[in-house]
Amino acid sequence: MAELMGACEAVVASGQYVLGAQGEAFEVAFAAYCGVAHCAGVANGTEALELAVTAAGCGAGDDIVTVANAGGYASAAILHAGATPVYADIDPLSFVMTAEHFLQARTAATKAVIVTHLYGLMADMPAICEAAGRYGITVIEDCAQAHGASRDGRKAGSWGAMGCFSFYPTKNLGALGDAGCVVTRDAPLAARIKSLRQHGWGEKYIVPREVGRNSRMDELQAALLLRMLPYLDRWNEVRRNIARRYREAGITGVRFQQVGREEGYVAHLCVAFSERREEIMAGLQRAQIGAAVHYPVADYAQPGFRKRMGDVAPLPHTEQALGGIFSLPCFPEMTDDDIEQVIRVLQHHGQAL
Ligand SMILES: Cc1ncc(COP(=O)(O)O)c(C=O)c1O
Numbered sequence: 001m002a003e004l005m006g007a008c009e010a011v012v013a014s015g016q017y018v019l020g021a022q023g024e025a026f027e028v029a030f031a032a033y034c035g036v037a038h039c040a041g042v043a044n045g046t047e048a049l050e051l052a053v054t055a056a057g058c059g060a061g062d063d064i065v066t067v068a069n070a071g072g073y074a075s076a077a078i079l080h081a082g083a084t085p086v087y088a089d090i091d092p093l094s095f096v097m098t099a100e101h102f103l104q105a106r107t108a109a110t111k112a113v114i115v116t117h118l119y120g121l122m123a124d125m126p127a128i129c130e131a132a133g134r135y136g137i138t139v140i141e142d143c144a145q146a147h148g149a150s151r152d153g154r155k156a157g158s159w160g161a162m163g164c165f166s167f168y169p170t171k172n173l174g175a176l177g178d179a180g181c182v183v184t185r186d187a188p189l190a191a192r193i194k195s196l197r198q199h200g201w202g203e204k205y206i207v208p209r210e211v212g213r214n215s216r217m218d219e220l221q222a223a224l225l226l227r228m229l230p231y232l233d234r235w236n237e238v239r240r241n242i243a244r245r246y247r248e249a250g251i252t253g254v255r256f257q258q259v260g261r262e263e264g265y266v267a268h269l270c271v272a273f274s275e276r277r278e279e280i281m282a283g284l285q286r287a288q289i290g291a292a293v294h295y296p297v298a299d300y301a302q303p304g305f306r307k308r309m310g311d312v313a314p315l316p317h318t319e320q321a322l323g324g325i326f327s328l329p330c331f332p333e334m335t336d337d338d339i340e341q342v343i344r345v346l347q348h349h350g351q352a353l
Pocket of ligand 1: 044045071074116167168178179
């Protein structure tokens, strides 16, 4: 806390509040953490996705494959960029996109794929990148729930052409307000994002190439994130341990997101599935335990999105997952007692099933 207050005071005294020295220092540190050369801080995770889609050269007439079970952020970003979302189904046990489903969803107009690493679990990036490469499709990673996650020792955000992060306060690395970033290995892409995040400017006030938007990260958030980044791996370990305790409690009638080998999984949300979800959630609510559904409606069924993209056939695994998933409390501040209480309530319902 003192460290964070000190960081805030330093920003207040600096007189520089948007896109300054703190932002640059955070960009350098976060790029290094992700194992890439570049990072561009932006205002939030949704705009990180939108700017990445635009920087990938996608707009009107282009299809972008993504999943429909990840809260609608990618769909909104794609639609704002003028492109059209096309939905791939998910693996029924791990709830993330597979290469096979990506290829099934691909159309002749597909120019990019947004792969969401959902609930802290990375999708099969070796297979998806290989499949996308075959068709010249740009891979964009949505890492908003996967700070520090990895696969084969390579971090989320370092597999695709660009990796998009949200630093919303509840994320594994969360600011005290809104913030986001795009990481990339590619210098021209980084330069394009840095122009797009500030109105499309090259030199100040000059728009040489394309219209951007105002999506800048402020210095307070950058300074706070810079101080918190060294704790991220430890916090991820705590989250992973909580999720493991739930999984190993042996609860009847409940199955957990299949995460495979645990290293590399960062347990952003501990998501379980049950045919009796409503009953279980009511029990948790009675015990004043916060449980939620991430997310209750598939993107293609959202009335607001459908106005823009028309009717889309429902996807079987996506529909099945949405019918039974629920998220258990899983965050570093939980006490042992908090965790035990959740397990007790789940066991009580398990016995009743
Ligand atoms: C998977 C996913 N993508 C994108 C976002 C968007 O981030 P933000 O809320 O910072 O716009 C979020 C979080 O809110 C998210 O969970």
